[in-house]
Amino acid sequence: MIHTLFQIFVFQVLFLAVYDLFLKKETFFNLNRLYLLIAPILGFILPFVSLGFIQQRIPQEYIIQLPAVVIGGGVSEMVSSGNNWWIPNFTALWIFGMVLSALLLCVKFYKIIKLKFTANTQKFPKFKLVTLPKTDIAFSFFNSIFLGENISEENKASIIAHEKIHIEQKHSLDLLFFEMLRIVFWFNPMIYLFQNRIATLHEYIADAKVTIQKDKKQYYQSLLSEVFQTEKISFINTFFNQSLIKKRIIMLQKSKSTKTAQFKYLLLLPIICGMLVYTACSNDPKAEEQKNVSQSDSEVMNKINELAEAIMKKGEMTPEEEKALKLLTTEAQPGDKVYTSVQEYLNETEDTLRINKNQDYLIAEIEKVPTYPGCSGDNETLKKCFTKRISAFIGENFNTKLGKDLGLTGRQRIVVQFKIDKSGSIADVKAKAPKPELEAEAIRIVQKLPQMQPGEQDGKKVSVIYSLPIVFEVK
Known part of the structure; x- marks a missing residue:
């Protein structure tokens, strides 16, 4: 404004x-x-x-x-x-x-x-x-x-x-x-x-x-x-x-x-x-930042979800597909190489992350998304409730003083990847941040999330992977 x-x-x-x-x-x-x-x-x-x-x-x-x-x-x-x-x-x-x-x-x-x-x-x-x-x-x-x-x-x-x-x-x-x-x-x-x-x-x-x-x-x-x-x-x-x-x-x-x-x-x-x-x-940096991290139903996200759903229907991904998916789901950082095509990325990098070997699901339109305790309704309602509850949880528990303690200023971005497994537990928590201390804090908070009701696909309980950006500003 x-x-x-x-x-x-x-x-x-x-x-x-x-x-x-x-x-x-x-x-x-x-x-x-x-x-x-x-x-x-x-x-x-x-x-x-x-x-x-x-x-x-x-x-x-x-x-x-x-x-x-x-x-x-x-x-x-x-x-x-x-x-x-x-x-x-x-x-x-x-x-x-x-x-x-x-x-x-x-x-x-x-x-x-x-x-x-x-x-x-x-x-x-x-x-x-x-x-x-x-x-x-x-x-x-x-x-x-x-x-x-x-x-x-x-x-x-x-x-x-x-x-x-x-x-x-x-x-x-x-x-x-x-x-x-x-x-x-x-x-x-x-x-x-x-x-x-x-x-x-x-x-x-x-x-x-x-x-x-x-x-x-x-x-x-x-x-x-x-x-x-x-x-x-x-x-x-x-x-x-x-x-x-x-x-x-x-x-x-x-x-x-x-x-x-x-x-x-x-x-x-x-x-x-x-x-x-x-x-x-020229754009308002703060407004664009908020828009980017809050408008999840954007056209880009829809395309990513469609791609994820197509991959899931195949049952298994090839190593090349896994690498390409990682390229789409990894946040770019200043100094990172900009690839002009997926093929260029596949030719130049070896990937060690396998995100679908154990039938883990991305959050495409599966029959029933994981449910945060206290949420109810259809898929859209559950997703909105999940967003609200998890955002409030992070906001209440994240140690925002950590940025000052580390001598940081301005906006700090952390991307956390975690899985809600077939039992509804939080698993495989990983984080990427400018400082190891921020990564550790993000992992600590996400690991404290309550037990969830797992997602379902074709009548079976499945694992679902989430990527959670955390953005806060240090004055």
Whole structure:
């Protein structure tokens, strides 16, 4: 999650940087408005877009993390070392922030409603004029224009003409859209910056429209003649914002941008393409790790199970078949040779492991899988229950402090192979890990598993082999 939020933030920073550096000073106001509305949404969407044809053209070693191969239809689980406590806390904090932001929005609405009740309202064909007593406030919200009675009469005409543009162009909807984003993503500073940019752009649009009909010098005078108050409400179009007046006058003095300047918008194409390549190559390591060790019903696992079932139906495996099966069921480690084919592996390695000589079964769809004490139901239910119980057992009994004692950091992976024999006992426990101490600890825990009810095939009790990946993180 953190990785995805970081990607969203970076993408939105890039989009805003393009606007500030290349587009902000152009007079293509409507295009800029569209850009500012679409850019933050693209920033949210692109991290979740992963185009397959891009992935296919990128060397696989950069985009695929080898998962632990699970033989057992779903007995792997990431063992928590107590470092995931922040996940529910972060969710609770997120929700709390959303509730608080929604309440603040309600307070803003209340302020506007309160102003309406203390003012005199006049209805016109396309807008309502709300005159506020004893103030010089000037702003609009949807089809209402709020004017303080202290504003001079000669300025009121310019202000009303300006605010009517906001109403006609429905600028309040833009600002309200960003208010909704601020509720959901209250912690993302880029939403506030995008809202600020579009509020400024709204003023440029209205100024440009008004000065087509009015004398620019007279309009400048209305901007500079008095110091006006402003309401600190983020979704209203405020006419006299002192920090914006200088920018508005500078923009009014600018010549119209040439049509060739529109080519600047083409900068978006390489940026978006670069983002798509990045998302195709980049995955959240932690999320991928959890996905790899927990999603046992993947297509790869189905193929492995089908292969195992085909081998079992033969009754016996040849030495070559045993070697090939070991290649499929052995977890790759950094530095291991990568074989381009099974035949290459068979030609170069001698295998000493025999996993089917005594009619041991892999966890393909046998008639009845081994049963953990207390589990019941059909095969799928039994497998899910087995996964849950054994994961909980490992999590409760594994000495996660061992990683620190050994001076290890980061994720540690252990693959344990064990057999539930014809009597339901745990047998032939083996482990592979970065350190012998981790292997010994994993073997110790697995050997403590309770007596199981053995699996059955063709009405006979059979042995079943499991491969159990254990993943935990040492801080």
